[in-house]
Amino acid sequence: MKFKVSSNELLKAMMDVSKAVPAKSALPILENFLFNLESGRLTITASDSELTLRTTIEVDSAEETGAMAVPAKHMTDLLKSLPDQPLSIRTVGDSSFECSWSSGNSTLPYFPAGDYPEIKGVGEDARTVVFPAQTLIDGISGTIYATADDEMRPAMNGIFFDLDTISATLVASDSHKLICYTADDVQTPEKCSFILHKKPAAVLKSIIGKDAESVEIKFDESSVVFSFASTSMICRLIVGKFPKYRDVIPQNNFNVLKIDRQQLLGVVRRISVCSNKASNHIKFDLKPGQLEVSAQDLGFAIAAYEKVSCDYNGDELSIGFKSSFLADILANMTCEMVVMKFADSRRAALIVPSEEETESEKVCGIIMPIMV
Numbered sequence: 001m002k003f004k005v006s007s008n009e010l011l012k013a014m015m016d017v018s019k020a021v022p023a024k025s026a027l028p029i030l031e032n033f034l035f036n037l038e039s040g041r042l043t044i045t046a047s048d049s050e051l052t053l054r055t056t057i058e059v060d061s062a063e064e065t066g067a068m069a070v071p072a073k074h075m076t077d078l079l080k081s082l083p084d085q086p087l088s089i090r091t092v093g094d095s096s097f098e099c100s101w102s103s104g105n106s107t108l109p110y111f112p113a114g115d116y117p118e119i120k121g122v123g124e125d126a127r128t129v130v131f132p133a134q135t136l137i138d139g140i141s142g143t144i145y146a147t148a149d150d151e152m153r154p155a156m157n158g159i160f161f162d163l164d165t166i167s168a169t170l171v172a173s174d175s176h177k178l179i180c181y182t183a184d185d186v187q188t189p190e191k192c193s194f195i196l197h198k199k200p201a202a203v204l205k206s207i208i209g210k211d212a213e214s215v216e217i218k219f220d221e222s223s224v225v226f227s228f229a230s231t232s233m234i235c236r237l238i239v240g241k242f243p244k245y246r247d248v249i250p251q252n253n254f255n256v257l258k259i260d261r262q263q264l265l266g267v268v269r270r271i272s273v274c275s276n277k278a279s280n281h282i283k284f285d286l287k288p289g290q291l292e293v294s295a296q297d298l299g300f301a302i303a304a305y306e307k308v309s310c311d312y313n314g315d316e317l318s319i320g321f322k323s324s325f326l327a328d329i330l331a332n333m334t335c336e337m338v339v340m341k342f343a344d345s346r347r348a349a350l351i352v353p354s355e356e357e358t359e360s361e362k363v364c365g366i367i368m369p370i371m372v
Contacts, residue, residue, distance in 0.1 A: 001064050001090065001091045002064040002088075002089070003037055003060075003062040003063065004059060004062075004086055004087065004089075005042065005086075005087055005089070006085075007083075007087040007101065008084040010042075010057065011079040014072070014075065016055050016231055017044055017053035019203045019207065021046045025048065025049075027117070030116075031072055032070055033070050034046070034047075034067065035067060037062055037065045037067070038065050040059060041056050041058055042057050042058075044056075045116075045119065050200075051199070051233070052235065053232075053234075055232075056231075064090075067113035068111065068112070069110060069111040069116050071108060071109065071110075075108065078099065078106055087099060087100070095110065095111075096109050096110065121225050122218050122219060122220045126218045126220045128218050129168070129186065130214050130217070131183070131215045132185055132213070132214055132215075133214055133215050135186065136205075137205055138181070139159075139183060140159065140170070140204065141332070143170045143179045143181050144201055144202060144205070145332060146174060146179040146328070147172045149174075150175075155195055155240035157197060157198060157238065158172075158196050158198055159171070159172050159196050159198065160172070160242040161196060162193050162242075163188045163191065163192050164187070167183060169182045175368075176325055176368050177328070177366065178245060178365065179332075179365050180364050181362055182364075184362075195238040196235075196237065197235070197237075203233070204226055204233055209229060212228040215227070215228040219237065221239070222239065223236055223237060248348065250347065250349075253341035253343045254314060255317055256339060257312045257339065257340040258337060258338075258354060259311065259340075260338075261333060261337065262336075264308075265330040265331060268330065269327055272295060272327070274297060275296070275297060277297070279322070280323045281320055281372050282326075282372075283320045283372045284319050284320070286318070286342070288313065288316075291312060314342065318372075319349070320370045321349075321370060326367055329365040330351075335354060335357040338351060338354065339353070347369070348369070349366070349369065350366055351367065352365075
């Protein structure tokens with residue numbers, strides 16, 4: 001193998017896939033990047049066996065094609081310390097390769113490409129859907145914080161992609177709160193779905209660059225491939241059944257609070273300072289035109305309350321929430337005015353954007369009450 005490439009271009013490509021390199025692996029070969037040079041293009045692969053990232057760059061010149069596994073940490077550290085300049089890479093013998101730049105060179109070991117595990121994608125029966133890149137980023141950002149850490153119910157540890165002929169809905173829930181993000185600019189020929197674990201979801205959100213306009217998603221029963229620009233991510237899906245989330249979305253919550261989202265978020269954060277640190281419980285006391293938020297920790301003899309003028313139409317109502325859950329939902333919405341709909345003190349509250357902002361804000365949330 002022998003080629004020339006910009007050191008900055010090579011470093012950027014390696015950093016794009018480096019999130020899949022394990023810090024320590026039972027399979028040491030995975031602590032390397034797989035370089036594959038063919039037809040003037042260098043494909044760089046990194047994998048931890050569960051998650052695989054792959055990207056391709058154009059090289060300046062290629063005299064000898066081939067493939068090799070190169071030490072990820074050494075290669076990354078070397079290129080980080082070099083200013084942008086042409087870099088020549090060539091294999092020397094059967095076990096080492098040389099990186100040469102204008103004023104020096106470095107010799108590093110490489111390993112046979114055949115030792116790198118075969119990366120399997122999706123089968124011939126895979127389904128395909130295309131997301132606008134920003135829609136996918138917003139959907140993951142708006143739901144990932146609501147995923148669970150539940151060994152007994154692994155389906156709750158990821159984001160459920162519910163794909164339909166008229167829209168796509170991303171859903172996450174930890175049983176205490178449930179978040180739905182609806183994208184009307186995504187459709188599929190037939191109804192289908194998959195569950196993406198939150199770890200690869202977070203990686204995917206972080207690596208979709210500004211140059212990506214759309215993301216092609218191919219998935220079968222066990223795996224999914226996300227492709228955008230010159231990069232692809234392959235990972236395993238969570239196998240299981242996601243709960244019927246539409247059945248738990250309240251339909252008859254007639255007590256309605258309309259309030260500025262940032263104002264309510266500020267009140268919740270201030271009052272929660274005096275809540276019990278173990279429970280984070282706060283209480284809403286609602287009456288027409290007024291909301292009072294309160295909290296207390298009897299163990300430390302501290303308490304706080306704040307009264308807020310608001311638009312509330314409904315019965316007088318007292319209801320408790322875990323403040324951290326409510327703050328998460330409010331902080332991850334983008335609308336100016338938020339609407340909370342209540343049935344009573346024992347049933348879930350619905351949180352949606354105000355009617356004027358339903359087109360721009362695609363997230364709705366459900367939060368379970370607690371006894372206070």
